Amino acid sequence: MKGTVFVELLKMAETEFGEDVVDNVLDNADLDSGGVYTAVGNYPCSELVTLVTAFSEHSGLSGEVLQKAFGHWMLKNFGDNYPEFFKDKKDSFEMLEAIDGEIHVEVRKLYPEAELPRFSTSRTSENTLEMHYSSPRPLAAFCHGLIEATTEHFKQRAEITQKVPTNANVNARFEIRLVDQPAEPPVHAD
Template identity: 65%
Template sequence: MKGAIFVELVSMAENAFGEDVVDDVLDKADLDNGGAFTTVGNYPCSELVKIVMAFSEHSGISPEVLQRMFGHWMLDHFVENYAEFFEGKTDSFSLLEAVDGEIHVEVKKLYPEAELPVFAAERLSDNHLSLTYSSPRPLVEFCHGMIEASLKRYGETAEIGRCPVAHQENATNFDIRLKR
């Protein structure tokens, strides 16, 4: 995984718990690199999972909730640092539909070696989107948080149903129904 993801996870933790706590938690997490991450580095997802688990143990917040919180954090980071990806997107569905066909195409230009998750979106009606997420990494909750954050960004509320995709690890179908 790209180091920028790790750097942002540590930034979120520092914002939530303070730098001293983050240093202590990372020291105890038994990370291969001791918790030093750079934005240009590449690190195994297992290290990200270790960090989430360590902060879960420290805070009492479940790993699932922490991943969702991180999804919210990352959407804010993307808005701030990659505003061009949000241009012309007037609602959450238009943003979610653009992930694979537009956003990930541009990410691949910048980082050709990146292993990106797949977002297969199908708009079933004006207020109903089916989004199938599949990834080589166990980050379904992170994706759920990004969906919630995109709804929030556009001032929308929705019911979000989930169902794992049969015989595919780390794949989930999200059923998103806007409340109007």
């Protein structure tokens, strides 16, 4: 995986748990990289899993909760660093539908060594999108966080459910259902 992902995970952990916890985890985890990551390097995904597990032990938060939080963190990072991918999309469904055929395709051109998942999507009703996530990496909860953060980025309220995959080649099946936005408060002329 790309070094940026590791650099950002450590930044999130530093913000959430403090520098001492991060130092402690890096000192004690058995990492081939020695816990030294540069944004331009590439490192095995297994190290990401080791780090998430260690932060989970330190914080008492489950690995799933941490992966989800990291999905939110990374979407903010993508929004800041790659605004061009967001700006021509009218809502979260358009954005999510563009990941596999457009956004990750561009990412692969920029970084040929990127390890990217595959997605297939279908609109099952006017306000429901089904998204199938396939990857050799165990990052479905990270994906869940990215999807949640995408709906928030477009200021849409959604209920996201992870369903049991029916296809053996798929790691996770998400149903994203937009729920009614709260009505705008009436504007009172004083």
